[in-house]
Amino acid sequence: MILGCDDLRHEFGSGAQRECVLHGMTVEFPPGETSLLMGPSGSGKTTLLTILGCLLRPTSGRVWIADKPIEQATAAQLQEIRRTKIGFVFQQAQLLPFLNVKQNLELVGQNVGLSPGTLQARIAELAEQLNFQRQLSQPPGQLSGGQRQRVAVARAVLHRPPILLADEPTAALDWEHGQQVVRLLVQHAQECGAVLLTVTHDPRLLPFFDRRLLIEEGRLMETSQS
Ligand SMILES: Nc1ncnc2c1ncn2[C@@H]1O[C@H](COP(=O)(O)OP(=O)(O)OP(=O)(O)O)[C@@H](O)[C@H]1O
Ligand SMILES: [Mg+2]
Structure with missing residues (x-):
């Protein structure tokens, strides 16, 4: 199983402040399948996305990444999994502020050992597809929210990871750019046989995806499958 979880529970806080957010979720994501959450x-x-993305350890339950359960993994092993297996689009872009856009992208490619030629070609291709060529030498702080979000999407797919997790990747975008982003994410999943799990509040994205999942009261439901 490339990505999945078994009886996943997560609570924040303790004592009277304790809040159970995930009440035992079991789901599997086959390679190449695209899901909307x-x-x-x-x-x-x-919370679910950050647990599946190995950024947060669940209170209990098991997460599978590339056929392995990860609860015993060390912090260093989790970092290696994140670098090589996962592309993550954060709800708030989270680019490194002290690097310019191009350097933010280069770092991801260097972490997985892409050759300089391949890395530069991919950066140029993504900048063109997502329309941020003119921002490559700027620091993220000088970009608009939508430009930052498009760069964050490029960063997540650049190393062609087998798992792509995107948290509201179109929230800061107009519909035209939103569609570009979704097409790129879906194309990545199809070409690389990658899992794509995308969070959204926008029902217009539904036709682009194979599967629809809904979280309600801490439980995961499957509402349709095509
Ligand atoms: N670090 C944290 N510490 C304490 N509580 C948290 C933390 N992160 C999230 N929560 C709580 O967990 C619940 C779920 O938050 P989460 O961010 O996963 O929601 P979401 O579905 O992504 O919401 P949105 O659509 O607004 O982004 C919320 O009640 C939130 O307050
Ligand atoms: Mg959220």
Whole structure:
């Protein structure tokens, strides 16, 4: 199983402040399948994504990445999994502020050992597809929210990871750019046989995806499958 979880539970806080966000989720994501995750604000979508993305350890339950359960993995092993197996688009872009756009992208390619020629070709291709060529030498702080989001999408797919997790990747974009981003994410999943799990509040994205998941009251439901 390239990505999945078994009886995943997550609680934040302790004592009277304790809040159970995920109430035992079991789901499997086959390679090449694209899923859309919806649910009310505060329902746990980002929490689920960050656990699947090895950024947060769950309170209990098991996460599978590339056929291995990861609960015993060390911090260094989790970092290696994140660098090589996962592309993550954060809800708030989270580019490195002290590097310019091109350097942010180069770092991802260098981490997985892409040759300089391949790396530069991919950066140029993504900058053209997502229309941020003119921003390559600028620091993220000088970009608009939508430009930052497009760069964040490029960063997530640049190393062609087998798992792509995108948290509201179109939230800061107009519909034209939103569609470009979604097409690119779906194309990546299809070409690389990667898992794509995308969080959104926008029902217009539904036709682009194979599968629709909904979080409600801490539980995961499958609402349709084509
Ligand atoms: N680090 C944290 N510490 C404590 N509580 C948290 C933390 N992160 C999230 N929560 C709580 O967990 C619940 C789920 O949050 P989460 O960010 O996963 O929701 P979401 O579905 O992504 O919402 P949105 O659509 O607004 O992005 C919320 O009640 C939130 O307050
Ligand atoms: Mg969220």
